[in-house]
Amino acid sequence: MSSWKRDIARGLIVVLPILVTAYIIAWLYNQLAKVPSPLPPKVYGSEFLAELVGVFVLIIVFGLLVLSAGYLMRTALGDLVEEGIDDVANQLPGLRVVYNASKMAVETAVSGTEELQAPVKLETWNGLRMTAFKTGKTTEDGRDVLFLPTAPNITTGFVIEVDPEEYTETNERVEDALTRILSAGFGETRDQPLPVDVGRSDGDDDDG
Numbered sequence: 001m002s003s004w005k006r007d008i009a010r011g012l013i014v015v016l017p018i019l020v021t022a023y024i025i026a027w028l029y030n031q032l033a034k035v036p037s038p039l040p041p042k043v044y045g046s047e048f049l050a051e052l053v054g055v056f057v058l059i060i061v062f063g064l065l066v067l068s069a070g071y072l073m074r075t076a077l078g079d080l081v082e083e084g085i086d087d088v089a090n091q092l093p094g095l096r097v098v099y100n101a102s103k104m105a106v107e108t109a110v111s112g113t114e115e116l117q118a119p120v121k122l123e124t125w126n127g128l129r130m131t132a133f134k135t136g137k138t139t140e141d142g143r144d145v146l147f148l149p150t151a152p153n154i155t156t157g158f159v160i161e162v163d164p165e166e167y168t169e170t171n172e173r174v175e176d177a178l179t180r181i182l183s184a185g186f187g188e189t190r191d192q193p194l195p196v197d198v199g200r201s202d203g204d205d206d207d208g
Contacts, residue, residue: 143162
């Protein structure tokens with residue numbers, strides 16, 4: 001019976017992520033398909049082909065827009081444009097919070113620096129260690145800003161300011177640390193566990 005449960009659990013681990021990914025892709029496709037096609041459906045011969053072409057055109061236009069904006073940001077004019085957009089967005093009450101948060105989230109996701117989101121171990125309470133992540137930000141007094149997520153929901157947590165000597169760098173991959181948190185500690189990681197010093201009791205010192 002236990003082998004059946006193991007097989008079912010492993011099967012769910014394989015199948016459910018595929019189903020969730022397929023659902024998200026289908027949802028995005030349906031949202032993009034709602035945008036009218038540049039030509040009438042009669043030209044393509046079928047509505048499905050018209051939707052497919054419309055989605056393909058939207059993806060190409062979006063990609064070209066992103067590349068053009070990225071090329072513009074490399075120039076001096078791009079810096080002025082970005083500052084102007086930031087100034088306008090920061091004048092909008094309420095929306096400026098959404099704008100700044102989304103901009104920071106994108107910068108965090110695509111920055112790709114080694115320091116950003118590096119997993120660390122933080123002692124939160126009398127020998128109790130928790131996994132946190134570097135954000136790459138520091139405070140004016142030299143403390144590092146860390147994000148301490150909750151498990152298994154990593155979208156919530158705490159933003160904390162910690163002295164560099166108060167936490168330990170694990171040198172593990174971000175994916176491994178996230179797997180441990182998302183699985184509530186049950187997930188397997190590729191890295192070896194951190195060495196822990198286990199002191200011997202007084203009785204262990206005697207051979208007899």
